[in-house]
Amino acid sequence: MARLTRSFFARSSVEVAPALIGTRLVRRLEDGALLSGVIVEVEAYIGPKDRASHAYAGRRTARNEAMYSSPGTSYVYFTYGMHYCFNAVCASEGVPEAVLIRALEPDPDSLALMRRNRHVEAEHLLCSGPGRLCQAMEINRGLNGIDLCTSDALWLASGGSRPRQRPRRIVRSPRIGIDSAGAWARRLLRWADGESRHISKPADGKRSVRARDEGTKNRKPT
Numbered sequence: 001m002a003r004l005t006r007s008f009f010a011r012s013s014v015e016v017a018p019a020l021i022g023t024r025l026v027r028r029l030e031d032g033a034l035l036s037g038v039i040v041e042v043e044a045y046i047g048p049k050d051r052a053s054h055a056y057a058g059r060r061t062a063r064n065e066a067m068y069s070s071p072g073t074s075y076v077y078f079t080y081g082m083h084y085c086f087n088a089v090c091a092s093e094g095v096p097e098a099v100l101i102r103a104l105e106p107d108p109d110s111l112a113l114m115r116r117n118r119h120v121e122a123e124h125l126l127c128s129g130p131g132r133l134c135q136a137m138e139i140n141r142g143l144n145g146i147d148l149c150t151s152d153a154l155w156l157a158s159g160g161s162r163p164r165q166r167p168r169r170i171v172r173s174p175r176i177g178i179d180s181a182g183a184w185a186r187r188l189l190r191w192a193d194g195e196s197r198h199i200s201k202p203a204d205g206k207r208s209v210r211a212r213d214e215g216t217k218n219r220k221p222t
Contacts, residue, residue, distance in 0.1 A: 013090040
């Protein structure tokens, strides 16, 4: 599996998000154990104009500082007093765009350790949501701000072989849990593998295209 390079992330989050479907998130623990899974659900956040973004209106704090870093930086935040969420920073340095990784299909070799971390047996519940996948992958604020292009602890890689050999039907729909964002709550900025049982919510979006077409057809939010 080839690691994703900085040039991959140095694009709008609206371009990076669908391109991440089918790639892998890989975590190396301190004891050398590897955890990994195929990304099946993501959301794009578009910076200062996006009312759902932590950087809306140019907000810049200690919490979201990583969003202003170089593309390929990790942004990990703590929410609701109980969950961590992992994002990959996009665009360019100083432009706070990011993609939230919402769900993974766990790789078979990772199942035993993920089950131990999550105290859950059902495979489809291990990483079906941003908080769940961070718990399963042992991702916390200690990994905030690291360089995903060079880190040995956390990175993204090309998909390689898939858990199930099948074409991916990418469904585009509104993001989840952002009702207070007004019109931005209706923007089609969530992408999910419509055939995966590991996504966090049903893939009932308004648009479905093949993964190979997403990078060129959906450059702007609609």
